[in-house]
Amino acid sequence: MxxxxxxxxxxxxxxxxxxxxxxxxxxxxxxxxxxxxxxxxxxxxxxxxxxxxxxxxxxxxxxxxxxxxxxxxxxxxxxxxxxxxxxxxxxxxxxxxxxxxxxxxAVSALYPTVAAPYRAFGWETAGVLRTVDLATSRLPRHRSAPHLTVRAGTPADLPAVADLYEQVTRHLNGMLTRRGKLFDFFAADGGLPGDGLTLVEEDGHLVGYATWQRGSGYGADSVLTVDEALATTAEAARELVGVLARWASVAPTLRLCPLDGDAVSVQLPLEAAREHERNLWMHRPVDVARAVSARGWPDHARGVVDFGLTDPIAEWNTGTWRLAVADGAAELTRIGGEADLRLDVRGFALLYAGAARARSVAQTGLLHTTGVEPDALDLLGVGGPAHLLDYF
Missing domain, CATH: 3.40.630.30 (Gcn5-related N-acetyltransferase (GNAT))
Incomplete structure (x- = not known):
């Protein structure tokens, strides 16, 4: 072959x-x-x-x-x-x-149709992209804020939309930047990413947006699919949700992928949501040293921990490493000898993505210890769990 x-x-x-x-x-x-x-x-x-x-x-x-x-x-x-x-x-x-x-x-993510084969190649489950359905009539309606303006967007607004997406996502973990040659290629037609784009502005500056697909019909089974709804202020999020609520007469169901804990999702009655679809995604390091040095780290995180790593597919990752984190940065360096903490590459993926703590990883068999507690490896996952909003 x-x-x-x-x-x-x-x-x-x-x-x-x-x-x-x-x-x-x-x-x-x-x-x-x-x-x-x-x-x-x-x-x-x-x-x-x-x-x-x-x-x-x-x-x-x-x-x-x-x-x-x-x-x-x-x-x-x-x-x-x-x-x-x-x-x-x-x-x-x-x-x-x-x-x-x-x-x-430095890193890699994928959406598996079956997880087991990818586990054999070093990827491990790190999160779920959820698509939920909400009754549009259940969305809260607030009095419109007089200092905010709502209007339909045009292709000329897409650079501002990209900037707002970056404001929301750049301090999270795992989200795509949506920058680079690949995204430029698919955006070259200059059109809107869906049927419509709704903007919320304050003093001429974009503070919230929603991209959506209208779907067909206007009866009981009509669905408005919101591809994305993001905002940078609570007021903008409430305004955006209020606009979506006004579709209730012709689109009884709202379908969207909530981003946990963001300004829009905390305005939604997610307790009433029905799961429409769930797409599991997996993560792994391509190069562990780059994965550690390239990412941002919380300023309060500080510590040093040694561990061994086994990666049968990407053998350049295999070895004994020292992780040192301080002042918002980190470095992974090779050291000699054996370490008391020994990680499988899938365990590294779980910790790096904030999907599990070290004690849980040890219980899975992806982290082995020799006479020491595993908690020091929680240092690898500081910064919160990873998220994805893009399906690929």
Missing amino acids: LVRELTTDDLDAAWELGRFAFGGGQERPASTSVDVPGMTRYGAFDEAGRLVGKAVDLHHDQWWSGRTVPAADVGGVAVAPEARGRGVARAMLTALLAGAHDRGA
Whole structure:
């Protein structure tokens, strides 16, 4: 089996493989037949030269406590049915991680259709992207704030929307920056990201927005899908929710992905929400030293801890390391000897993403100790849990 980067000559076969794997229709997006900047496509070929597997490295950046961390997010993994169970996915993802490491990536996220194979390759579950349905009539309605202006947005407003998204997300962990060649490519048409864009402004400055899909009909089963609703003030969030509430007469259901704890979600009656869909996502380091040094760290975090790490797929991560955190920065350096704390790469992923504490990781068997308490490794996960709002 040969694994290599795909060329434009391979893209027809890659499209057909993905269509069969994911049950797609005949309509083919233009991006699947051309080179796309910020994306590396990998393929696995059998002895006859037939494409039997594909995977895509998305050159994203993720926000981690105010700093951007280069990522190799993974999408479009597909293996031909006749080749499944023969190590095709392992070969592709090993090549993808090596290529991502060579280009300077530090971390990786993906949405699995089945988690177990990706666990075998070092990814571990870190969070869930939830889509919920709310009765539009249940949304609170507040008196409109006289100092705020609500209007429909146009493509000319998209730079301001991108800036507000960054204000909300840059101090979180795991969120995509939505900057770079890949996002520029898909935004090149200059159109709105959905059917509509609603803006809330204060003194001419954007303080809240919602992008939405109208859907069809106006009866009892009509749904308004809000792709995103974010605000930088409580007043703007209340105004935005009030605008969405006024769709109740023609769209009885509001569908959205809440961002836990943000200004908009705390205005929503989420206790009345029904889960529409949940997409589990997984995380792993591409390069543990880069993952630690590139991210932001809380100023109050301070400490030193030694640990061993095992990563059978990305062997450059394997070894004994010293983590030192101080003054809003951290460094991971190799040291000699053995450590009393020994992590599997999946345990590193759980701690780094704030998805579990060290004692819980030890109970999973992904952290082993020799005569010491594991709590010192909680230092690796300070800064709160990671989030994702983008599906890829």
